[in-house]
Amino acid sequence: MSSQEQRDQAYENAAFIPDAQTYPPRWDADAKAFRAAMRCDLDVAYGDHARVRYDLFWPDTTAKGLMVFVHGGYWKARAKSDWSHFAAGGLARGYAVALPGYPLAPEVRISEITAHIARAVAALAAKVEGPIVLAGHSAGGHLVARMAMAGVLPASVAERVVRVQAISPVSDLRPLLGLTMNEDLRLDAAEAAAESPVLGQPLDHVQTSVVVGRAERPAFLDQARWLADAWETDYLILSGRHHFDVIDGLRSPDSAMMRLLIP
Template sequence: MSTPFDAPDWRGMSQQDRDSGLNNGAAVAGSGDIVAGWNRLSQELRARHSDHLDLRYGPRERNRIDFLKAAGKAPTLVFIHGGYWQMRAKEDFSVFAGGPMAHGINVALIGYTLAPEATLDEIVAEINAGIDFLAGQLPALGGDAGRIAVSGWSAGGHLTAMALSHPKVGGGIAISGIYDLEPIRHSYLNLKLGLDEAMSHRNSPMMQAAGPMKPLSLVVGGAELPLLRKQTADFACQRAKYGRPVAYEEIPGADHFSVMNELASPTGRITMLIRQLFERIPG
């Protein structure tokens, strides 16, 4: 496990290079069309599983959860969407429930208030409140309240790492996440996030001495931006250093968007990692 050889230190980069080094949409040709395709497929899946949509867990408009039921008394994967904490919505990502659901795993997609309407402190608190709510509702929904794992992509990967400390969460799979927020604080992305140094540090998993003793798989595309690959590799190394259960994996040839094909597919690599994760979470 090592830092990618082509990953620069963000501190030595110009503002322009740092901004472009974090801009996934610009780095992948046709990314807008890709996301539009996700939206169409997500609408179709939501229409087929419409019994438990928009369950409200808090007072704000986006404080809602879509519970997509695959089987009774089954484990539940909480999925947290990406968009650099300031774009997109849970409804755009339902398509990625298809892979786990094919194996009898329920999927709960959690919404949260976006920046700048919410600070990152508030967003992290909302995710924890949503998991509290879901754990309490799972018996009535037909799920196993004792078997909850969390996953997310991009900003959702960061929120996955933060949610790993929740007492009801047994493990996680973070995809293409951000684990040190300092590069974000010094980039164009901070215009809406409004991070100061203290908020950045307390919400950066890399800034925590060790982290929870729970299994965490860290996945990134082999063709992603070097700064993203470095974030994942560095965080995996830190968890290993402190003896925390961790697995690091690059999906060969995958970019920031195509990496999600490995979750949408029932035979995808990330879907397989989720199955293996639930085998490690006792019922």
């Protein structure tokens, strides 16, 4: 195996997860059934791009606040509608739950995706009153961590954000510079540093947490630990969970993840 292949393999997930190919079709089916059963506003535009849309799910009673879940896919794959069912835990805890879409690499750079998610959170904040909590998985974990940092969200929105949970996040983008996927991401050293939450700090009033599966690839265990150490934050390691099922706790209102996110 070449040194390039070794570097790429460190950030490869599917090849190391049993029956990995079965997850996307199950996610798609569960998400479709969930949308059909819930009260929701689908494909609401927050900008001009075809992917700049969000889905917003409403609880049975008046919403206590807003939860936003940002999906992963290495900033270059998947879509908001693949993950609808992961709104279940937040809805059961009385929050409206939104899933924003965003343009993907190589069409846009990661810094542009960060700006799109900030606009999505601002648009959603105008729709739902109360406190705001953010959760994101993998690349989405990176994006919600960026929302916790100064100067990303409008001040009036940032002051309403109370908790942010980064699930299996890519918190330091600098190791991605040498990966083959960077042909799509187009990161340079300056952007990788500027977009790395591990090199910054969260806003003082935002309670943060980092979640990772114990069965994840070493690179993702490192990325999660780096952020937890840099931010001196709550750090939850889920036994037996890998990169594809580490988010399952979002479906249960009483999971350890949801108790951290919406106490």
